[in-house]
Amino acid sequence: MPRDLPKAYDPAAIEDHWAEYWVREKLFAQPTPTADADGNGEPYTILLPPPNVTGNLHMGHMFEHTESDILMRWRRMSGDRVLWVPGTDHAGIATQMLVERQIVSEGATRQQLGREAFVERVWKWREHYGGVILDQMKRLGASVDWQREYFTMDEKLSVAVREAFVRLHEQGLIYRGAYIVNWCPRCQTAISDLEVFHEEQSGHLWEIRYPVVNKDGKDSGKFLSVATTRPETMLGDVAVAIHPEDERYLHLHGKKLRLPLMGREIPIILDEWVSRDFGTGAVKVTPAHDPNDFALAERHHLPSINVMDDTGHINAEGGAYTGLDRYVARKKIVADLEEQGLLAGIKDHVNNIGHCDRCKTVVEPRLSTQWFIKIQPLADKAKEAVRQGHIKFTPEMYEKTYFEWMENIHDWCISRQLWWGHRIPAWHCADCHKITVARVDPAACAHCGSKKITQETDVLDTWFSSGLLPVSVFGWPNITPETRADFDAFYPTSLLVTGFDILFFWVARMIMFGCWFAGDVPLPDGSPRSLADSVPFREVYIHALVRDANREKMSKTKGNVLDPIEIVKTYGTDAVRFTLASMASPGTDIAFNIARTEGYRAFANKIWNAARFLFMNIDRAAGIGIVVDPSALGKMPEAEQSAPLEARWIVAELNATAAKVNQSLENYRYDDAANTIYQFFWGSFCDWYLEIVKLRLDFSRTADKSQTKAALTTLVQVFEAALRLLSPFMPFLTEELWHAVYDGNPPAKSIALTRYPQTIQDSKVDYRIGDAHSKMEAIQRLVAEVRALRKDIGIDEKLVVPIVLDLTHFANLGEPSLLNGEGLTQQNFDTFDDSAGLRKIFESNQDIIRRLARVSDLTFSSTPLIGPNKRSSIDFDLMIVYELTIDVSAERERLTKEIAKYEKGLISAERQLGNDSFLAKAPANVVEGLKKQEANTRLLLEKAHISLDALPKD
Numbered sequence: 001m002p003r004d005l006p007k008a009y010d011p012a013a014i015e016d017h018w019a020e021y022w023v024r025e026k027l028f029a030q031p032t033p034t035a036d037a038d039g040n041g042e043p044y045t046i047l048l049p050p051p052n053v054t055g056n057l058h059m060g061h062m063f064e065h066t067e068s069d070i071l072m073r074w075r076r077m078s079g080d081r082v083l084w085v086p087g088t089d090h091a092g093i094a095t096q097m098l099v100e101r102q103i104v105s106e107g108a109t110r111q112q113l114g115r116e117a118f119v120e121r122v123w124k125w126r127e128h129y130g131g132v133i134l135d136q137m138k139r140l141g142a143s144v145d146w147q148r149e150y151f152t153m154d155e156k157l158s159v160a161v162r163e164a165f166v167r168l169h170e171q172g173l174i175y176r177g178a179y180i181v182n183w184c185p186r187c188q189t190a191i192s193d194l195e196v197f198h199e200e201q202s203g204h205l206w207e208i209r210y211p212v213v214n215k216d217g218k219d220s221g222k223f224l225s226v227a228t229t230r231p232e233t234m235l236g237d238v239a240v241a242i243h244p245e246d247e248r249y250l251h252l253h254g255k256k257l258r259l260p261l262m263g264r265e266i267p268i269i270l271d272e273w274v275s276r277d278f279g280t281g282a283v284k285v286t287p288a289h290d291p292n293d294f295a296l297a298e299r300h301h302l303p304s305i306n307v308m309d310d311t312g313h314i315n316a317e318g319g320a321y322t323g324l325d326r327y328v329a330r331k332k333i334v335a336d337l338e339e340q341g342l343l344a345g346i347k348d349h350v351n352n353i354g355h356c357d358r359c360k361t362v363v364e365p366r367l368s369t370q371w372f373i374k375i376q377p378l379a380d381k382a383k384e385a386v387r388q389g390h391i392k393f394t395p396e397m398y399e400k401t402y403f404e405w406m407e408n409i410h411d412w413c414i415s416r417q418l419w420w421g422h423r424i425p426a427w428h429c430a431d432c433h434k435i436t437v438a439r440v441d442p443a444a445c446a447h448c449g450s451k452k453i454t455q456e457t458d459v460l461d462t463w464f465s466s467g468l469l470p471v472s473v474f475g476w477p478n479i480t481p482e483t484r485a486d487f488d489a490f491y492p493t494s495l496l497v498t499g500f501d502i503l504f505f506w507v508a509r510m511i512m513f514g515c516w517f518a519g520d521v522p523l524p525d526g527s528p529r530s531l532a533d534s535v536p537f538r539e540v541y542i543h544a545l546v547r548d549a550n551r552e553k554m555s556k557t558k559g560n561v562l563d564p565i566e567i568v569k570t571y572g573t574d575a576v577r578f579t580l581a582s583m584a585s586p587g588t589d590i591a592f593n594i595a596r597t598e599g600y601r602a603f604a605n606k607i608w609n610a611a612r613f614l615f616m617n618i619d620r621a622a623g624i625g626i627v628v629d630p631s632a633l634g635k636m637p638e639a640e641q642s643a644p645l646e647a648r649w650i651v652a653e654l655n656a657t658a659a660k661v662n663q664s665l666e667n668y669r670y671d672d673a674a675n676t677i678y679q680f681f682w683g684s685f686c687d688w689y690l691e692i693v694k695l696r697l698d699f700s701r702t703a704d705k706s707q708t709k710a711a712l713t714t715l716v717q718v719f720e721a722a723l724r725l726l727s728p729f730m731p732f733l734t735e736e737l738w739h740a741v742y743d744g745n746p747p748a749k750s751i752a753l754t755r756y757p758q759t760i761q762d763s764k765v766d767y768r769i770g771d772a773h774s775k776m777e778a779i780q781r782l783v784a785e786v787r788a789l790r791k792d793i794g795i796d797e798k799l800v801v802p803i804v805l806d807l808t809h810f811a812n813l814g815e816p817s818l819l820n821g822e823g824l825t826q827q828n829f830d831t832f833d834d835s836a837g838l839r840k841i842f843e844s845n846q847d848i849i850r851r852l853a854r855v856s857d858l859t860f861s862s863t864p865l866i867g868p869n870k871r872s873s874i875d876f877d878l879m880i881v882y883e884l885t886i887d888v889s890a891e892r893e894r895l896t897k898e899i900a901k902y903e904k905g906l907i908s909a910e911r912q913l914g915n916d917s918f919l920a921k922a923p924a925n926v927v928e929g930l931k932k933q934e935a936n937t938r939l940l941l942e943k944a945h946i947s948l949d950a951l952p953k954d
């Protein structure tokens with residue numbers, strides 16, 4: 001029997017089972033639409049930011065996937081045709097490094113293995129170990145379409161990469177050129193600016209004397225000093241530059257210098273770029289090893305001398321230093337200069353040094369021949385798309401960041417000197433030295449017909465292929481009827497959920513490529529695709545960071561990294577998801593606190609126990625022939641005006657909660673949505689409704705069966721609907737309990753395929769909701785007051801006591817503070833604007849008050865109540881009838897304090913209401929609220945005075 005729930009909630013016992021079930025049953029597959037599938041809801045598509053194939057799931061992923069999964073489950077249940085496409089990235093550098101390390105540990109090198117064997121080895125690695133992170137996602141229940149899983153090196157996606165490269169080349173937007181790149185001597189490849197992280201390090205500034213040479217070629221005995229932080233680069237100096245207005249050196253212009261250690265003569269040139277304040281004001285020019293010097297050399301038509309090889313050793317251009325590692329060479333050069341009396345000084349200097357993001361090696365700016373994309377035309381289109389509002393950023397501030405970056409964009413260096421990746425489809429000719437770029441591997445040079453051609457050894461930057469994903473996963477450039485149907489339905493995708501760290505790496509590049517290539521595919525009606533429909537996604541949601549409980553960034557060096565898989569093992573996926581959701585709102589980092597996860601596990605446990613209570617009552621009801629009709633479930637419950645108050649009230653609460661949750665999710669306010677459901681389930685449903693409904697569930701033979709059946713039906717209806725409401729947040733728990741509610745015969749394969757609760761928009765329903773809400777609120781306040789007073793005066797919890805109420809000093813509370821849900825009109829509430837109305841509510845719901853506040857008898861009095869066992873509130877005075885020895889002085893003290901508090905409140909309210917500029921600016925409802933509050937405080941003050949006066953005098 002599915003309803004035989006184990007006593008204790010144990011996530012481990014249910015989660016694996018359902019995770020496996022969802023994948024096996026292909027529940028979240030979204031097939032290519034066919035003509036007759038039209039009308040199955042609006043497509044809603046997102047791509048999973050593909051994790052590296054080498055990756056393991058960390059807290060950031062879990063957060064990103066939780067946010068995405070909540071949205072996707074909610075959208076799916078709200079009737080959208082949801083498609084969430086998963087996949088992994090081949091991650092050029094990261095994967096190559098990993099496999100290389102493996103090979104080295106076996107005592108070999110990648111070079112010994114050779115390119116072909118190495119690539120084969122990487123594929124093998126990928127087969128065995130790749131995609132760990134996707135398995136972790138499966139276990140955590142991400143509702144992606146596993147049928148569409150891709151890998152960026154798949155045949156289909158590789159075709160897209162090749163087409164994009166060839167197309168851009170044909171359009172004259174790809175060129176090959178010598179340029180200063182960030183070179184990692186460890187990875188032996190160029191890396192992009194974005195893959196370099198800078199760190200301040202204390203180093204030195206060396207001042208070196210360059211001898212001035214006379215016209216006759218002899219040293220003049222004079223020197224010009226230059227300053228450098230990298231003395232080893234002097235081996236490649238081609239000039240020294242000074243500022244054209246620098247009086248100190250102008251007389252030297254036109255003369256030559258002898259480059260120390262190398263002996264060659266180099267010119268002194270004038271350039272305004274030189275900063276007169278830095279170092280000595282004279283700058284050595286090393287075009288092959290510094291981007292500024294490179295630009296300077298171009299201006300002055302100077303040659304470039306590259307003095308380093310791929311591994312960061314001095315090459316054959318380095319004279320006596322050839323073969324030395326760059327830092328060994330640095331030491332030797334400084335020592336040699338000192339020995340020759342050419343070292344003018346050494347100063348301490350803090351350098352901002354670039355490191356390889358992957359391997360942490362210090363990056364060497366170095367001249368090399370690379371492939372580039374002329375990015376401006378693509379960037380212009382991509383900027384236009386955002387400027388015209390075709391892509392919306394949340395939080396909005398990232399739009400500004402996007403534009404800032406796009407305004408300062410440089411040509412994109414797309415070649416990497418790796419073996420793992422998409423090899424550039426270009427062939428070099430040994431005869432005419434021209435390049436052939438082709439869609440199909442050529443047999444001969446396209447220019448001279450020579451057969452002596454060899455393919456470029458470089459591969460493409462990983463972001464080149466991932467930038468194409470939104471078009472390539474739907475089949476571009478091979479537009480067949482099937483891919484066309486996918487493209488028509490799912491492109492542009494609806495949303496991208498990702499982190500700000502890849503805003504430029506990935507998000508901007510997808511926008512550029514999408515806007516550039518998607519135009520190939522016409523719209524479903526055959527008309528050309530505009531820029532608005534070429535964008536890869538309509539919205540970008542940038543999520544925040546998960547930090548540790550002390551708001552510190554998680555890092556391995558700090559040792560504060562939390563492994564989500566470990567936490568899930570202890571608390572269950574649902575509790576971890578709920579923790580993340582309850583703290584997530586746009587632009588706010590999360591301080592992950594395990595105490596909250598414990599709390600949400602308790603929440604899951606509370607729901608589990610509620611289900612057990614429910615099933616126990618279903619069984620007992622069956623014993624007297626009462627069965628809840630399953631067809632009553634699966635929709636938004638309603639309650640007639642004749643139904644008991646708690647039934648009307650819980651339906652009202654459910655309606656208001658659904659409205660608030662739907663609205664919050666629409667605005668990416670996961671926190672508001674989660675907290676609203678939490679309050680409903682724990683507070684309204686478990687703490688209040690379940691306690692009250694026990695009054696109606698009478699299974700004795702003499703009971704009124706129709707009353708019990710009605711109460712039980714509402715109970716099951718509301719619980720089932722609440723499970724659906726919670727399902728996107730806690731998919732496992734709700735799946736388990738939902739199947740149990742239907743006793744193993746559910747109307748769908750999964751709760752995830754049912755409808756999400758929507759508020760009923762109907763004025764009659766609104767009326768009932770408002771009416772029940774205000775009445776129940778009055779009862780809740782009374783119960784809370786009785787409970788508080790019992791505690792204050794120390795009445796035993798089990799003791800049942802009589803209470804007396806005095807409603808003479810009554811103030812109308814006004815409109816009840818119903819949850820502000822969309823679609824709820826707060827009109828025509830049957831509020832009680834006099835004490836008789838309130839008395840009627842208390843009288844007709846005595847059973848509820850008795851049960852919840854442990855009250856034996858409830859009477860009304862119009863003579864003022866006095867004594868320490870009395871409390872005043874705005875619309876009623878309450879006294880517990882209980883023998884008490886009055887501690888007059890303590891009671892006087894309490895009341896005096898209360899009076900002081902009210903007086904203070906009054907003064908502040910009066911000050912605000914007397915402030916004209918405040919009144920002019922404040923919204924009308926705020927002013928109204930303040931006036932109401934002032935009146936209430938005045939009443940409470942009056943009541944406190946009466947109580948104080950009534951105390952026996954000493």
Ligand SMILES: [Zn+2]
Nearest residue numbers: 184187356359
């Ligand atoms: Zn590196």
Ligand SMILES: [Zn+2]
Nearest residue numbers: 429432445448
């Ligand atoms: Zn040729």
